[in-house]
Amino acid sequence: MSTEQTALVRKSRGRPKQFDRGTALSKALNLFWRHGYEATSLADLVEATGAKAPTLYAEFGNKEGLFRAAVEHYLTNFYEKSSCLLSKTDLSVEETIGQYLRAIAELFTDCDTPSGCFMISASSGMSSSSADIAEMLRARHLSQERSLFEFFEKRKQSGELTSVIDSALLAKYLACTIQGFSVQARDGATAAELNQLIDVVMKIWPQLSRATVVSTAAH
Amino acid sequence: MSTEQTALVRKSRGRPKQFDRGTALSKALNLFWRHGYEATSLADLVEATGAKAPTLYAEFGNKEGLFRAAVEHYLTNFYEKSSCLLSKTDLSVEETIGQYLRAIAELFTDCDTPSGCFMISASSGMSSSSADIAEMLRARHLSQERSLFEFFEKRKQSGELTSVIDSALLAKYLACTIQGFSVQARDGATAAELNQLIDVVMKIWPQLSRATVVSTAAH
Numbered sequence: 001m002s003t004e005q006t007a008l009v010r011k012s013r014g015r016p017k018q019f020d021r022g023t024a025l026s027k028a029l030n031l032f033w034r035h036g037y038e039a040t041s042l043a044d045l046v047e048a049t050g051a052k053a054p055t056l057y058a059e060f061g062n063k064e065g066l067f068r069a070a071v072e073h074y075l076t077n078f079y080e081k082s083s084c085l086l087s088k089t090d091l092s093v094e095e096t097i098g099q100y101l102r103a104i105a106e107l108f109t110d111c112d113t114p115s116g117c118f119m120i121s122a123s124s125g126m127s128s129s130s131a132d133i134a135e136m137l138r139a140r141h142l143s144q145e146r147s148l149f150e151f152f153e154k155r156k157q158s159g160e161l162t163s164v165i166d167s168a169l170l171a172k173y174l175a176c177t178i179q180g181f182s183v184q185a186r187d188g189a190t191a192a193e194l195n196q197l198i199d200v201v202m203k204i205w206p207q208l209s210r211a212t213v214v215s216t217a218a219h
Numbered sequence: 220m221s222t223e224q225t226a227l228v229r230k231s232r233g234r235p236k237q238f239d240r241g242t243a244l245s246k247a248l249n250l251f252w253r254h255g256y257e258a259t260s261l262a263d264l265v266e267a268t269g270a271k272a273p274t275l276y277a278e279f280g281n282k283e284g285l286f287r288a289a290v291e292h293y294l295t296n297f298y299e300k301s302s303c304l305l306s307k308t309d310l311s312v313e314e315t316i317g318q319y320l321r322a323i324a325e326l327f328t329d330c331d332t333p334s335g336c337f338m339i340s341a342s343s344g345m346s347s348s349s350a351d352i353a354e355m356l357r358a359r360h361l362s363q364e365r366s367l368f369e370f371f372e373k374r375k376q377s378g379e380l381t382s383v384i385d386s387a388l389l390a391k392y393l394a395c396t397i398q399g400f401s402v403q404a405r406d407g408a409t410a411a412e413l414n415q416l417i418d419v420v421m422k423i424w425p426q427l428s429r430a431t432v433v434s435t436a437a438h
Contacts, residue, residue, distance in 0.1 A: 035257075035345060036255070036257065036345070038254075038255065038257050038258035039257035039258070039345060039349075120402055123405070126254060126255070126258060130258075138406050138407065141402075141406050142406065169415055169416075169419065172403070172408075172412070172415075172416060173416055173419050175399075175403075176396065176399030176400065176402070176403050176416055177395065177396065177399055178399070179398070179399040179401075179402035179403065180394075180395035180396055180397070180398040180399035180402075181395065182398075182402070183339055183360075183395070183398035183399075183401070183402065184391070184394075184395050184398065186342070187357050187360050187361065188357065189391075193391070196388055196391075197388075197391060197392055197395055199430075200388065200392050200427070200430045200431060203426075203430035204423050204426045204427055204430045207422075207423045207426045208419070208423055211418075211419045211422035211423045212419060
């Protein structure tokens with residue numbers, strides 16, 4: 001931790017000149033990602049960010065505020081790279097899903113950050129007093145499934161996917177697989193191992209999307 | 220909590236007569252399952268089990284000892300039901316995997332216990348001081364993948380599965396799917412929703428197992 005970062009010179013107006021919000025958020029995110037919300041104390045955050053407790057309070061209100069800011073920091077800096085892939089229109093459905101899964105596998109196994117998905121890791125081990133945060137994280141998880149659902153619906157409208165495919169079920173299946181990747185990565189799976197699993201998903205992709213079609217033969 | 224359970228009458232020899240180890244473990248397991256290791260305090264455990272702190276210390280040593288006993292309690296009372304299915308020999312591979320996944324989905328969404336897999340939920344949000352416990356849980360997770368691997372190897376030996384199938388990769392794919400089920404269940408997925416995902420897995424089962432075969436066409 002550099003002296004410049006640790007020193008806090010609060011001016012009479014405006015924000016502290018030597019407090020780098022982005023750097024502090026990165027370090028706080030790293031800690032929450034590794035240990036979860038509950039097991040990360042304010043003392044840990046002070047030590048990791050190099051900021052003083054009053055600075056963190058002034059900037060984020062409390063530990064919950066810092067955590068919420070860390071979630072936004074994660075979404076903007078880590079998650080958006082993969083989710084942007086879903087809005088590209090120059091790739092086939094299969095190519096898009098392949099690239100999307102590989103971008104996520106890369107994120108989950110990046111040596112510069114803790115393993116797995118920050119939001120899945122952080123949402124476990126919540127005490128009953130953190131119900132609000134647990135609910136916020138749950139809503140964020142579901143947004144990945146919704147993004148996939150919307151992607152499939154768009155590709156159904158453009159005629160690239162047959163209209164009988166159940167977009168919601170296919171999105172849930174992929175979201176579930178990605179959540180599994182997160183647990184695998186936390187348990188030590190390498191990028192190569194996750195990519196082997198993605199190879200399997202992509203090999204069965206045609207059957208997988210068709211397997212969501214509800215059989216109407218009996219009607 | 221009944222008076223009988225809370226009262227502790229320690230006799231001069233032997234264990235306390237009115238302390239029910241099984242009941243205490245069930246209640247401790249429930250708490251660890253819901254909130255994880257770190258976010259569960261000894262005070263919470265005392266309140267939930269109705270035992271006094273000295274009783275818990277005498278019986279389990281410390282919070283870590285109680286947690287380890289809760290893991291064994293989970294494995295014996297919850298996990299074994301599904302893992303026993305893998306040693307049955309009167310069902311086909313496909314029937315066995317179908318029943319195995321459905322037993323796990325039932326466990327993860329049982330209203331009488333917290334949602335998801337206890338060991339996956341408990342292993343997130345570990346502080347750096349709990350590295351031993353995290354490692355123990357990691358080894359336990361991997362044992363599910365190993366059980367599936369051994370099951371596929373056995374069925375390859377009996378000729379029911381073709382020998383070119385990669386048992387390790389197929390086991391990892393299924394373990395990953397089950398880990399995804401756990402996260403889904405924690406996020407509120409119902410038994411019906413997990414069973415829809417299992418329907419998809421079983422529909423693509425023939426392609427799924429074949430997708431693990433490493434192509435040797437280029438050699």
